[in-house]
Amino acid sequence: MSEKKPVQAAVEDEFDEQAIAAAANSGGFHEGGADTRPAEHFWPSFKRLIGLLRPWAWVFGIATLLGIIWVALTVTAPKLLGEATNIVFEGAIASQMPAGVSQQEVADGLRAAGEDEFASMVEAMQNFVPGQGVDFYALSQMLLLTLGVYALANIFDWASGYLLNGVVVKAMFALRRSVEEKIHRLPLSYFDRVKRGELLSRVTNDIDNITNALQQSLIYAITSVLTVIGVLVMMFSISWQLALVALVVLPITGGIFAVIGPRSQKNFAQQWKSTGRLNSRVEESFAGHALVRVYGREDDIRAQFAKENDDLFEASFRAQFLSGMMMPLMMFAGNLAYVGIAVLGGLQVASGQIRLGDVQAFIQYSQQFTQPLAQLGGMATTVQSATASAERVFELLDAEEEEPDTADAPPLEPGPGRIEFKDVEFSYDPERELIQDLNFAVEPGQTVAIVGPTGAGKTTLVNLIMRFYELDGGAIELDGQVTGELRRHDVRARTGMVLQDPWLFQGSIMENIRYGHQEATDAQVMAAAEATFVDRFVRALPDGYDTVLDEEASNVSAGEKQLITIARAFVADPAVLILDEATSSVDTRTELLLQHAMNALREGRTSFVIAHRLSTIRDADLILVMENGRIVEKGDHESLLEAQGAYWRLYQSQFSGAAVDLDAEEQALTGVVSTATGGVSTGSLPTAPGATPPTTGPIPTVNPDA
Structure with a gap:
């Protein structure tokens, strides 16, 4: 099967935008969609994860139909190749037989010579004309037909993947928007409890992990299941005995999932929790990097990071080791079935029960049967990891929100x-x-x-x-x-508010001040800047008000940051x-200037x-x-x-x-200053051992007007 590529902007107009709104607002993220109970186990979390895709069920229907057509064409191709093999093999055998006799006469002659198995094999041949040889015209027609089937199958395969990848992109777009909207509905008490690094990990790492897992697994999961069904039908149509040998893989696969799956899922959950803690540690260390160096706590930070990193390593290693065992074990079971099919198929060809081309086709079917099962085993790694990430995102989405405004809330009167x-x-x-x-x-x-x-x-x-x-x-x-x-x-x-810790975003100084009032003109922004003495240092910058502040606004001083935030509040003109x-x-000097400006602006x-x-x-x-x-x-x-x-x-x-x-x-x-006389008392100054005591006596007064 061809590799699926993520569809980005190409699918933007393919699906109904209302589906995105439905998914973000209700269909799978909140009360109107999938189960909103906190995800505590694999299956509830996995069902809810799949529920995110519910608004695009009709697209899944089309993609599934295309997948069925792809499977039908794919499972037909080995049968056609087997027939081409029969044409070559049976033609080669027929070329060695005398011309002018019938197929049955050849079989009877072989049986009379004691070649009973060979005779049975000749009787089973359908392209056997004694003395004629290989029918190359029929062979070329069969090969062209096979080539056309494969080409058409790849077209349907691409179309199915295109639609399903588009669904994943849209669903993750809706999930990110839902998380963003959820964050704005959370009370401040939530952010008091949850570390910023942990929250960022859920919003970025976990959602990215879900996206990658769905893109890698969703298409393969659907086509793999359809392939298993189609291949089973074709195998039973050729030989039910060989089909039973191939089915030995199924109970082995089920046992592998039952034993390894839950243990792997537990470690994946621990892996993403450790990732969140490590992100919190890194964010905390970088935010206070200067203080860490000032107080010489680098070793402590390294030790804390090493512990969090070791925890993440151990959880990740266990999760990947357990889940990575699935595909090799399933491939081993598939190889056992392959050996059994080769031996039993050879015996059936020799006995004339089936033709050589049918055995060749069956061997291809056995590979097509075990390959999707092995892929499903490999998908277990990404699916378990994605489910663990989804559980963390769902915990965020299920967090208690601040009480919504009442629908009949009166307008605020001027x-x-x-x-x-x-x-x-x-x-x-x-x-x-x-x-x-x-x-x-x-x-x-x-x-x-x-x-x-x-x-x-x-x-x-x-x-x-x-x-x-x-x-x-x-x-x-x-x-x-x-x-x-x-x-x-x-x-x-x-209300306008200026906090103790100034917050500026990456953008120009003009944009940062205008943040308080989006409709403010440049003249209004500059007037606010002049009133708060921002204009003094902005004029000295090479780009003036168009100076772009970096991510941490490190190209202006701490005091200048605060002045910009004060100007932002003033341009809003709040009551x-x-x-x-x-x-x-x-x-201190700037503080005095600000006091005068605030007196006027207040x-x-x-x-x-x-x-x-x-x-x-x-x-x-x-x-x-x-x-x-x-x-x-x-x-x-x-x-x-x-x-x-x-x-x-x-x-x-x-x-x-x-x-x-x-x-x-x-x-x-120095003694007590005599304010009445302007002199100094003759008290003694402390001296170091061996030092000459200072000369005592009156100290001349200083003219205050000098």
């Missing part, structure tokens, strides 16, 4: 961006309470700063505003409408602006600022101090300092405490 928390309760873990009975309101145009120690719930607070997580109790209102009753897209469309440690990556919109550096939020209209998920203080900067509560303690730890420590150290080294 408003200035007033936010109000009413008795809000939330926790990541039901056993650990985080936010309880949270109440506050933010008026339009106000800037609210949220401060507190690590783990106090600051970022969680803004995540609740964005509906990244659902509340356990209470409500959050945006311009008087409960956000939990609105569509998530509407809520987030009114609510959230800055989560947005200035943590910029230098005007007229509600702003939430999360900051650890309290110097950045002194001008906030309202400061919320959080501890253990609760607001323990609120007010402006001056009033909170006067209260000398939680905010005052945070402020002292950042500024006053550091200053006191510095003053104490300076006093120990």
Whole structure:
């Protein structure tokens, strides 16, 4: 059988695009299609994998029909070749006989001479004309007919493969789209549990493995089964005794599958799990490669990688070893049957039970019978591996999704961006309470700063505003409408957010800023860039705003990355602006410039600022101090300092405490500065042994106006 090539863009217009949508949305990936229970064993997972192809059942019907025609032509060809062999063999025997006598007279003469087996063989011949020799015209006609049958069979073979490969391409296209859509429906809690490397392995490696396995096995599986059926029919039509000898292979094959299959499948599942863990390890190591080198942990990383790599090697070796045993064992069983057919067939030809050409055809049929069985054994390797990968993909598709928006969700009415928390309760873990009975309101145009120690719930607070997580109790209102009753897209469309870790995609700086507002003009993008001081460093780049950022945006500094993300939020012109440690990556001078820009850009919109550096939020209209998920203080900067509560303690730890420590150290080294006289006390400086003590005496004052 000819090798099948994957069909890519050539089949794009061959099949109904609605089938792809059906497969991606329901027919085999979700509730409307195949079984959606988590795949825990081989057969449930395999059935669900085949269910992915259900939308193209009609294409399978056509491909199967073409395959039946191909099998019919393929199994006819050995019979025709056998007849050509009979013409040659019987003609050669006839040429040695005297002309002018009949076939029966020759047989009777041989029998009278004691050649009973030879006589029986002559009687069975159908192309025997004594003295005539080989009929080359009949031979040429038979060979041309055989050549035409093979040529026509290859055409149907190619057509069947073309259709089936197209189905695989379409099904995998739909599967990838389904996985992509599923990822967007998953809650953030899912990504908190699953490592990025593991998720990437399922989306890329596992789906690629399924694609390759289906392309390599699907066509061969259908044609192999059809070939086995067609060959069996032809073998029984020639000799039922020889056919029974050939069938000895079947119970041996079944035993091989029963013994090796489950063990191989178990190891394939472990192989792909180990692949996911190894990908996670590599992704983690590369992401923090600089820190690994700084702290000299290369040996630890190598040891961890070696362990994960060894686990993958062992699982892969066991899986490939077990599955690789199938084809050799089945080929051995086929060779046993071949020997039996050759011996028994020779005896039957000698006894005149069948003709020599029929034995030749039967031997070809026996090879055609064992070859697809051996191919099925070889397919077991890829099918088991693909099923293990499919199980992992199905686990992703079956993961619990965030609650969908209600169909009758009201539209979000235009408003200035007033936010109000009413008795809000939330926790990541039901056993650990985080936010309880949270109440506050933010008026339009106000800037609210949220401060507190690590783990106090600051970022969680803004995540609740964005509906990244659902509340356990209470409500959050945006311009008087409960956000939990609105569509998530509407809520987030009114909000701009700048995270502590800047995220940029591979593209130009202009495209990265415009990401916040796709319809923004170049002038609007540049205006946002100027307001956030992005324009300062972009103008210095050779390609300006057309500078393409690489995959890690390593051609700009960390502070410049953050400035670009801030410009992206500003160009969106949201009603609510959230800055989560947005200035943590910029230098002090740039931070001061950003404060001026933010003051202008925050005007007229509600702003939430999360900051650890309290110097950045002194001008906030309202400061919320959080501890253990609760607001323990609120007010402006001056009033909170006067209260000398939680905010005052945070402020002292950042500024006053550091200053006191510095003053104490300076006093120990140089003495106490006399502010009244402008001189220095004559305290002694510590000296090293054998060193000359410094000269004591007044130090001249420095003119502050100089």
